[in-house]
Amino acid sequence: MYPHERSLVKRLADAPFTLLGINSDKDLDTLHARLVEENITWPSVWNGPYGTSGPISARWNVSGWPTIYVLDGQGVIRFKNVRGAQMDAAVDELLREMGIEPPPVEDEGH
Amino acid sequence: MILSSLIIAAAPLVAPPPVPWQEPAPTSVSEAAAPAQTAATVHAELRAELAEAVARREAAFEELRASDAWKAAEAARNNDALNEMYAAIPSPDHDGLSRRALEAAARFDGDPDQALLLEFANEWATEPEVTAAALEGLTEKHPAHTALFAATLRLGYRARSLGDERFAALAERVLQSDAPPETKANVLFARMTSIARSVRRGTPLSAEQQAAHDADRARILEIAPESIAAYRVLGERFEAERLQIGMVAPNILGTDLFGEPISLEQFRGQVVVIDFWGDW
Incomplete structure (x- = not known):
């Protein structure tokens, strides 16, 4: 599900580049398994236990995903x-x- | 995530109204074995049942996407046909599950986990009666519970279906209760947005409405300046004033998915793609 992100991160592995996720999943335990399955290696900041209502997306005024x-x-x-x-x-x-x-x-x- | 991104890909698909499952509900194992039920065990059962129904829906959608009819409609960019096929996939019976959560909650008065059942009912119900009963139960019996905090996050969207009077009474009850300031801030935010929504788009608020709106806004920033509601209030102007192309992005401070501290600033000097994502 994340092939483009994966290829971007791989292509620019040696460049001054970071893909930083802001993740809005409520349930981190389930997500941890998905990180392995989907080979999601880039860092993410967690938006907290209230999912899409969390503080970072609220502050950045994000109302649609992905943004x-x-x-x-x-x-x-x-x-x-x-x-x-x-x-x-x-x-x-x-x-x-x-x-x-x-x-x-x-x-x-x- | 899979579902939502495909909907975007095949836009303009619109989320269809829930269609109840036609199959009979599976019989509950715990009723036969009769171990002591608690609010927590019933809540876990309802969640599991919902998860199963969601999984069935996802499987049905996968199957549909693999079908010749879907592929043909996609190739022809026939969005009406795609919408129709998508709408025919049965959805979980959210209202049925919500009603059961509410009925179960009535059996567990005094159990602190009763709040979880009420929260479940509020989260999934589309019926205003169920939503209102769940919210009233939460405000009356569990004002300090995080379930009420979570419920109040969504309250603004529910205000219209609850009706003005019932919504106003609910809001007042939370504001007078000993709920934490963050919960009260959510309610104030809900009231602000419901005032704004009640006015026809493009029509200015009346002086009275504007005053009420401003008072709620000020009180949010006063009682809970670091709350989600406060960020939302600030975010209303944030987009216009700050988050434009050409502006320096505000720092993001938080923890990563494994609990380690992380900030946007630590990547200064690099090109950064910020991706607001979720796997839900």
């Missing part, structure tokens, strides 16, 4: 709700601004 923000190295919000190839392009652009040439996106069909 994506892309931040540059200075912590400035540069893109919002980019998905798939758009997300790759957004991250690559910000890495290039830092003078880093990101590894190319592999064709996921092969």
